Amino acid sequence: MDTPVDPRTARSRDAILAAAHTLLVREGPASVTHQRVAHEAGVGRATVYRHWQRADHLLLAAMSGSDLPFFRSPTSPVRPWLHQELRKLADELTLPAVAAVTLTLMQTALWDPDAATRRNHSSAAVTTRITTALDLAQETGELTTVLPSEDAAALLIGPMLYRTAMEAGTVSDMLISHLLDSVGTWRD
Amino acid sequence: MDTPVDPRTARSRDAILAAAHTLLVREGPASVTHQRVAHEAGVGRATVYRHWQRADHLLLAAMSGSDLPFFRSPTSPVRPWLHQELRKLADELTLPAVAAVTLTLMQTALWDPDAATRRNHSSAAVTTRITTALDLAQETGELTTVLPSEDAAALLIGPMLYRTAMEAGTVSDMLISHLLDSVGTWRD
Numbered sequence: 001m002d003t004p005v006d007p008r009t010a011r012s013r014d015a016i017l018a019a020a021h022t023l024l025v026r027e028g029p030a031s032v033t034h035q036r037v038a039h040e041a042g043v044g045r046a047t048v049y050r051h052w053q054r055a056d057h058l059l060l061a062a063m064s065g066s067d068l069p070f071f072r073s074p075t076s077p078v079r080p081w082l083h084q085e086l087r088k089l090a091d092e093l094t095l096p097a098v099a100a101v102t103l104t105l106m107q108t109a110l111w112d113p114d115a116a117t118r119r120n121h122s123s124a125a126v127t128t129r130i131t132t133a134l135d136l137a138q139e140t141g142e143l144t145t146v147l148p149s150e151d152a153a154a155l156l157i158g159p160m161l162y163r164t165a166m167e168a169g170t171v172s173d174m175l176i177s178h179l180l181d182s183v184g185t186w187r188d
Numbered sequence: 189m190d191t192p193v194d195p196r197t198a199r200s201r202d203a204i205l206a207a208a209h210t211l212l213v214r215e216g217p218a219s220v221t222h223q224r225v226a227h228e229a230g231v232g233r234a235t236v237y238r239h240w241q242r243a244d245h246l247l248l249a250a251m252s253g254s255d256l257p258f259f260r261s262p263t264s265p266v267r268p269w270l271h272q273e274l275r276k277l278a279d280e281l282t283l284p285a286v287a288a289v290t291l292t293l294m295q296t297a298l299w300d301p302d303a304a305t306r307r308n309h310s311s312a313a314v315t316t317r318i319t320t321a322l323d324l325a326q327e328t329g330e331l332t333t334v335l336p337s338e339d340a341a342a343l344l345i346g347p348m349l350y351r352t353a354m355e356a357g358t359v360s361d362m363l364i365s366h367l368l369d370s371v372g373t374w375r376d
Contacts, residue, residue: 028299029218030217096298099298100295103291103294103295103298106295106354107291107295108216110216110291111216119354120356123356148362151363154351154355155347155366155370157354158346158348158349158350159339159342159346159347160342161346161350162341162342162345162346162349165294166294166307166310167308167311167315167341168297168311178339178370181370182343
């Protein structure tokens, strides 16, 4: 990837990324080829090659969401805040665009070290944020738990991922309440 | 897909499927092209086209595991049996081949109706089997729960999927115990 200086170069780069993202969401990762992206972005194929020599690197760049807008800045009491954050995440996961990016990242990470690094960065950030929130709840006596903090993200998010991506279903507020109960005992 | 009558046709079909599966596991779904599969299987490209005109249909056929060997025939007491089944599944999910097939199926299902049908069939089978096991545990008084039975698979398997596919980690027996506790109260 280059560091654009010419504004036209920056514009074509943005147009290519937007086109790649559109194709990913609309038709899946196999559609993110140099030819299709060039056509969708309205630029020449050579321009796409100049920015990204490999289609899989372009696909990776087109997966947005490098900083996830979830689980930031917890407030006390933690349970209603965490319920709300999980609700937001569950609703996002049912959007085709978010499901596409998430599953493509997880799948690409099996073979591509760059994708694996992004996946690891993403999951580590989520774990840190959830741990911070549960620590706050424990400090204020709102939550009692013996759960290792590194397991909380899997317990809270895993079932939502399975429900949306494997069962093609939606996450009820009752299920979210149940997930919260699964990480410990909350004081009313 | 054709119905093979000639044994040579059946042999080339099997060789193509095996080659496609090998490529999927070793290099990812993007490697399952007519050309690569023909080379790997030691057959001509025209032979691959004769069996599968579309590479994505071949990929789908190459994803094995149409009948998952998990959660069948529960025994009482259910908890140790279920723990053992979850252990087996967790160990399978850490294998690159199984992770590749699972994530490719979930991802392909976002765009491909055939893949969506297979994914739905797979998750419905798992839900039915887990429900059968938990019903048995409730009938014998081993388990008390108010959980809707359709949520059990997400609660039991979702965290294992997240741990292996998103966190690239392994599932401890302690986490499995915690998952079992999350579906209800078990009698000792």
